[in-house]
Amino acid sequence: MKHYEITVDGQVYQVTLREISEAEAKQKSTAAPQPAAPAAAPAQAPVSSGTEIPAPMAGNVLSILVKPGDQVKTGDVLLILEAMKMENEIVSPMDGVVSEVLTETGQTVESGQLLIMI
Template identity: 55%
Template sequence: MYKIKVNTSHQFEVTTKDTEALDAIESTTNNFHVLQNNKSVKATILSSDFNTKSYTIKVNNNTYNVNINDALDQQIEALGFEIGASKKVNNIKAPMPGLILEINIKVGDEVKEGDNLLILEAMKMENVLTSPREGVIKSVKVNQGETVDKNSLLIEFE
């Protein structure tokens, strides 16, 4: 079960079955043709941030800010915990299975919070994984063109 919030005002619940039934075809990178209730819809992913699970999506010339919370996010929220700035992230793992399309860093690079680290293609979407903090890259555990499983170690920080 996913909880989806659109423009911080509308909230929807979507099941895995709902996502599997979605009739969407990627026409070009980040551009999709969707059929819903026998109506054609054009959708474009303008930006995505996996750390905050937020996306900016343009649907038929209207732009929406979308946040997606999975079961773990919902449990954390129910317990009253938030992922705070004080949490120090020492490694980045694959949020889902996919293909490493591009690696933008190398060992020893200094990165700032928000810097693009790599691009992971999953479910016909290119997902830019950004740095959750400032730091130095200790190791890069994947290569471009490699397929990874969910929770595979991708990058370690010093």
Template identity: 50%
Template sequence: MTIKKYAVTVDGQTYQVTLEELSDSAVQVYEKASNQASHTSQRAMTSNEHPVVAPMAGTILEITVKVGDSVKKGETLCLLEAMKMENQIVAPVDGVVTSVHVTKGQGVESNQLLIVI
């Protein structure tokens, strides 16, 4: 098993991550779980919809928009607590919120669908 440390920058914020090389059997288990989760939490997006996903696992502290709200690019949609830090999840584009897939206090996984604009 090999463990390596990396620095990853997301939206101008740098995070230190540690990655572990998995065995082939472990990869198959993770891929199966990931595929099952994506089928249950994701839906088909139309070409004019923009999904907003969790950049990391955490807990939703606050949701600042609701379905039908107009938002501007960069506007805060919700707050996600991860590793005792509050992270603003912002709108990637100008648009109208078409669906909200999380609730306050809900735990979310990395890449989980939060909001659709």
């Protein structure tokens, strides 16, 4: 076993790697991969106005599905953010009205950057 430390988006992780044999690799590659469950939106208490929706990770804004004045419900997709070649749905944590869209399609955003206000 080998131990490594990696940094991803400023977050430090310690990982352990174990070398496997060819037979183990073949056995694992023939097993059907389980799809990952989509990440749930963090629970937030409803706020009457000014709820900030930040980017959970750095990436590129592929599409914005709402505009100021739009009524949204908890779980509605607000925009699609591409990060690490995966499309991530950014969802509304609450019912409300979109008050401001702070990004645009094609823009590169950093982790924590404000995207939308509800």
